[in-house]
Amino acid sequence: MKKLLLLFLSSILLISCNQKQEKPIDNNQFSAEEKIDSTKIKTLFNTALTEGKSYEWLRVLTQNIGGRLSGSPEAEKAVIWGEKLMNEVGLDSVWLQPVMVPHWVRGEKEVANYAINGVQKNVPICALGFSIATSKEGVLAEVIEVKSLEEATALGDKMKDKIIFFNRPFDNTLIKTFEAYGGCVDQRVKGASVCGNFGAKGVIVRSMTNAVDDYPHTGTMSYGDLPKEKHIPTAAISSRAANILSDDLKANPNLKFYFKQSCETLPDAPSFNVVGEIKGSETPENVFVVGGHLDSWDLAEGAHDDGTGIVQSLEVAYLFKKNNIKPKNTLRVVFFMNEENGTKGAKKYAELAKLNKENHIGALESDGGGHTPRGFSIDANTVNTKLLQSWKKLLSPYGLHDLDKGGSGADISPLKAENVTLVGYRPDSQRYFDYHHTSTDTFDKVNKRELELGSASMASIIYLMDKYLYNNTPVKP
Incomplete structure (x- = not known):
């Protein structure tokens, strides 16, 4: 009888613990403006985790198209898919940016x-x-x-x-x-x-x-x-x-x-970067890029490398629109082509940005897989590095503890300049190289919740960069 009673009480305690409410974020540590930011970031996470689209987008990209090596028919299908999806999300403008890419076949x-x-x-x-x-x-x-x-x-x-x-x-x-x-x-x-x-x-x-x-x-x-x-x-x-x-x-x-x-290397083939943007409401001439690479190796479906980065980047724009966040600067989503064996898409994008005299002030790349968010690496001048690191108390409640100086990403690095702040999204990397460039890089290896947490993390730092970085006057370190 005593054993039954003990078991009953243990069960009640366990249920009580499981039903305990999540500890709310302590807004008392924030200034009035930071409280607004904290609330906005929480909203971005809530939306991603309850109304996110990235996982289903990834399912279509990986299951219906598969591996997308530059120059392949699958890469061509991915371009068509990407352009259509950006239009469905409702970006203000969507276009294809022509680029010649290497064409190696296995x-x-x-x-x-x-x-x-x-x-x-x-x-x-x-x-x-x-x-x-x-x-x-x-x-x-x-x-x-x-x-x-x-x-x-x-x-x-x-x-x-x-x-x-x-x-x-x-x-x-x-x-x-x-x-x-x-x-x-x-x-x-x-x-x-x-x-x-x-x-x-x-x-x-x-x-x-x-x-x-x-x-x-x-x-x-x-x-x-x-x-x-x-x-x-x-x-x-x-x-x-x-x-x-x-x-x-x-x-x-x-x-x-x-x-x-x-295997064989064929003549270079025509392809495209897929580009879409939300026009800035105050300073549209200033551009933030968020992106990943649309191509992948041919052995599998290119899920973690870099299907996750593609869908997370577009979900940043989706989360902004869903929550009626109007960026002050132009927010541009880029699906880069040919990161894996040439970075021709990244080079073409940077070349055209310079030719068209576009004023890029920041960029964020996701190319580290779709695992649990850990933070961001920062490639910027001293002033802007410290600015981003000052947001740690806003981001750390979501597991984003790492805000370290370091590299950003292969596709945005050609945009590097003194006054351009480049950021790399950094999820947990312990499982990434189990799948990297192998036949096992498939949709079933991606966790839906981890993917959505990543989208929200990226949207949060873009929200902060858009709000504060464009007003920041960088100085040489």
Whole structure:
């Protein structure tokens, strides 16, 4: 009987705890103007979490169109989709900005294997963007494992007729996984330019991820100024395969690795940035950009990279319109084309902005996935950096604690200038490189609530930038 009574009381207590109201934001810490801002930000979050559209927009983009590599039919469909959607949201004007983009195609599915004691081991592999194909017969050669470009260079002519295997993993002690990515990605981008110069037959690279799994990660590579006759096929193998190959090489240093791929670079293709805007009510000549990149790699649906950034950027404008927020400055939403393998869309946008003498005063980019919001990175002069950091008490109730000086994003960085404030949206990055550039970057990996929280976070900082930044007179640090 006592046990039943105890169980009953525990249940009542649990229900009481679950029904406890969320602690309200303490507006007493705010000035009169900040109280207005706090209320407005809360409204943006409430709207995103109850009436948000981003998740369903993402469903259509990923499920109906899929991977959108520059120059592909899917990228063309995405442009049509983006223009139509911006018009449906009711932006004041929508247009397409022509741009020529690289057109690399993967071709048939890649194959890789090697034999140990007569037993063949198949290896998950994918070609890297801009790599050439192997011959029709494929490439078969002994393997030399290295950990860095410097170690490869030191081999010199020993690389001739060998396959060079770059196997430097992420530094998993780094909390910010983008820093770990930055510490490894040079081997993917530059490996072929180093090894091709010494007559290597090919390059294989450990996938850029902190996970250990069977999914190879693609990504762009470059031959630099290497003459065409020295170009060699380059591919990534999965992280688990890299570990296994490394162990097998220790026991069988003369093993021969085989891979075959049929990728090809075609002539540049016509495409578009998709641009829409809400005209500023007071100083329309001043422009804020919010955007992400419409293109993605071809292995999956491009959900986190960067479908989430696209739909969040448009939802900023949707949230403004839904809450009758009329920006003082022009708010421009841009779906950039070709971030993944060329940034031609970003360069064209900046080129036309300069040609048309447009006055950009700020930009926000979302290209870090659709996970839980953590904050923003700021690329601005000292005055404006401090201004944005002063908003931490308004933003921190929503988990936006990080307002650090740093980079912004590949697509808005060409707009960089002394008086232009660039901001990168920074969600939690711990899972991002599980999916980045892989066949698993699909719609089902995106959490609806996390996505909507991101939209509201972006709308909030744009609201504050629009209200305060345009009146701010930046000075040189």
